[in-house]
Amino acid sequence: MSRDKKNICVVGGAGHAGLPLSLAFASAGQHVIIYDLNATAMDDIRKGTMPFVEHGAEPLLKQALQENRLTFTTDPNEIERAEHVIVAIGTPVDEYLNPKLRALLDLFSELRPHLRPSQTIVIRSTVFPGTCRHVERFLGDKDSQWKIAYCPERIAQGFAIRELSELPQIVSGCSPEAVESATQLFALLAPEIIRVKIEEAELAKLFTNAWRYIQFAAANQFYMLANNAGADFNRIRDAMVRGYGRAASLPTAGFAAGPCLLKDTMQLAALNTNGFWLGHAAMMVNEGLPSFIVESLRQKYDLAGKHVGILG
Ligand SMILES: NC(=O)c1ccc[n+]([C@@H]2O[C@H](COP(=O)([O-])OP(=O)(O)OC[C@H]3O[C@@H](n4cnc5c(N)ncnc54)[C@H](O)[C@@H]3O)[C@@H](O)[C@H]2O)c1
Numbered sequence: 001m002s003r004d005k006k007n008i009c010v011v012g013g014a015g016h017a018g019l020p021l022s023l024a025f026a027s028a029g030q031h032v033i034i035y036d037l038n039a040t041a042m043d044d045i046r047k048g049t050m051p052f053v054e055h056g057a058e059p060l061l062k063q064a065l066q067e068n069r070l071t072f073t074t075d076p077n078e079i080e081r082a083e084h085v086i087v088a089i090g091t092p093v094d095e096y097l098n099p100k101l102r103a104l105l106d107l108f109s110e111l112r113p114h115l116r117p118s119q120t121i122v123i124r125s126t127v128f129p130g131t132c133r134h135v136e137r138f139l140g141d142k143d144s145q146w147k148i149a150y151c152p153e154r155i156a157q158g159f160a161i162r163e164l165s166e167l168p169q170i171v172s173g174c175s176p177e178a179v180e181s182a183t184q185l186f187a188l189l190a191p192e193i194i195r196v197k198i199e200e201a202e203l204a205k206l207f208t209n210a211w212r213y214i215q216f217a218a219a220n221q222f223y224m225l226a227n228n229a230g231a232d233f234n235r236i237r238d239a240m241v242r243g244y245g246r247a248a249s250l251p252t253a254g255f256a257a258g259p260c261l262l263k264d265t266m267q268l269a270a271l272n273t274n275g276f277w278l279g280h281a282a283m284m285v286n287e288g289l290p291s292f293i294v295e296s297l298r299q300k301y302d303l304a305g306k307h308v309g310i311l312g
Contacts (some may be wrong), residue, residue, distance in 0.1 A: 006185070009033040009082035011089060011111070014041040016259070017124060017153045018088035020054055020160030026064035028188045033071045033078055042072050056161040079114040084185055088124040088153065097266040099128040108135055117144035120181040124153050126209070126260065128267050129202045136174045149173035149182035150198050152205035157258060168192035172201035206271075209264035210279055215249065216256040217282035220289050223253030227296060255310075256286040 008025050012018040013034030022032045036042055041051040048062045064070045071078070079085055089107055094100050104125065115121065121139075123132055132150045139146050150172045155163040169190035173179035183193050196204065219237070226233035233253055240247045256262070262283060269276040290310050297303060 006030045006084060007033065007082045008084045008086060008185070009035055009079050011035050011079070011085060011087045011107070012125070013088065014038050014045060014051065015088060015090065016052060016054075016157050017155070017160075018086075019045065019050070020057055020155065020164060021086065021088065021124065021153070022070065023057055023060040023064060024161065024164045024189050026067075026069040027060050029069075030188065031069050031071070032064075033073060033082055035073050035076070035079060037074060039074060042074070045070075046072050053158055054160055055158055060161065076111060076114045079111060080116070082119060084120045084122060084181070085111075085115065086122040086124050091125045091127060091263075093263045093266050093270075097263075098270050099263075099267045101128055101131065104131060105134070105138065108138055112139065115139065117146045120147040120149060120178060120185065122149045122151050122182055122185070124151060126152060126205050126264055126267075127202055129199065129206070129271055132172075132174060132198050132202065145175060145177070147173070147175060147178035147181055149178040150201050151182050151186055152201060154205065154208060164189050166191065168194050170194050170196060170201050170204055172196050172198040174198060206264050206268050209261050210268050210276075210282075213256055213261040213265045213286065214278055214282045215251055216254075216261070217285040219251045219253045220256070221285045222250075224285075224289075224292055227292075253289075255289060262287070 008030050010018045010022045010032060013022045013032070014036035018034070018036070022034050026032050034042065034045070044051045045061065048058070048065055050057050050061060087104070087107065089103065091104060092100050104127065123135065127150070132148060136146060136148045139148070152170055154167055154170070167190065169186040169192070171179060171182045171186055171193050172195065173182055179195060183195065186193060222236070223233040226236055237250060237252065241250055265276070265279040265282060269279050293310065294303075294308050297308060
């Protein structure tokens with residue numbers, strides 16, 4: 001391996017965040033070890049097939065395979081070979097909408113025997129505030145200085161390949177060495193690096209998703225108000241936003257789907273001992289939209305004995 005080629009291991013590298021990132025690093029000339037427990041997805045990827053829709057990814061995958069820039073493994077021993085270890089596993093909330101912190105901490109327990117302080121460990125998953133310092137304390141011992149960085153993923157699923165080269169990358173770390181190393185790594189992909197404290201980066205990611213979820217809720221609430229008043233929200237929105245920059249950020253109405261917006265808004269609620277009223281209000285509006293639509297249908301049609309399928 002040439003001296004300027006990095007060996008990067010992406011833990012959770014077969015997932016929606018991890019795989020496009022692995023492909024982006026591979027197309028930037030790096031060697032990427034994809035470490036994942038999902039053997040079925042790994043088989044697909046190894047054969048050059050994306051396990052999910054991601055625009056523009058498949059040609060990059062095929063090229064990376066051809067150039068031998070990807071290695072696939074379910075063996076944690078392989079992680080030892082990497083200079084940079086990027087963690088991109090899922091960080092869901094539980095059935096009470098509280099963050100499942102254990103998933104990430106359990107992962108670090110599993111990985112601990114294969115990690116060394118000379119590596120840069122980049123947490124890419126969206127985390128509950130304080131998690132990165134917690135990981136540092138968990139890994140740390142008094143004689144070694146670990147390099148732990150937090151560089152949140154901000155792509156929209158499906159558009160990652162384009163966005164990884166367009167979006168500025170937020171970079172933070174538990175030490176200046178970690179920040180420097182992560183900066184050099186992400187400078188390979190991102191047009192701009194934004195450095196902040198690690199606590200700020202954790203909140204910046206969660207605020208980004210909560211902000212989007214709240215914006216969708218505003219549009220959805222207006223949609224319901226307009227509908228109840230017998231008016232057409234799309235015509236009203238168009239009249240509001242056209243040529244009027246101050247209203248331009250009002251989204252169209254629709255289901256606030258995707259894997260992250262609700263869970264990350266709820267992570268902020270959990271952080272603030274459930275005192276995130278705007279977040280909870282957004283949840284009531286956005287998650288209530290399907291039943292609003294069914295109710296609206298019920299007023300027009302006899303739904304008795306019928307199944308209503310809502311796609312979106
Ligand atoms: N999906 C998105 O568009 C998106 C966007 C921004 C941020 N994020 C964040 O990125 C993180 C990952 O989300 P995702 O959507 O990619 O999840 P995902 O479920 O698609 O992928 C996670 C991957 O991690 C693997 N994995 C789980 N536990 C593992 C373990 N112990 N060892 C090795 N591999 C393991 C899974 O097999 C899976 O392939 C989350 O924190 C999410 O909030 C996701």
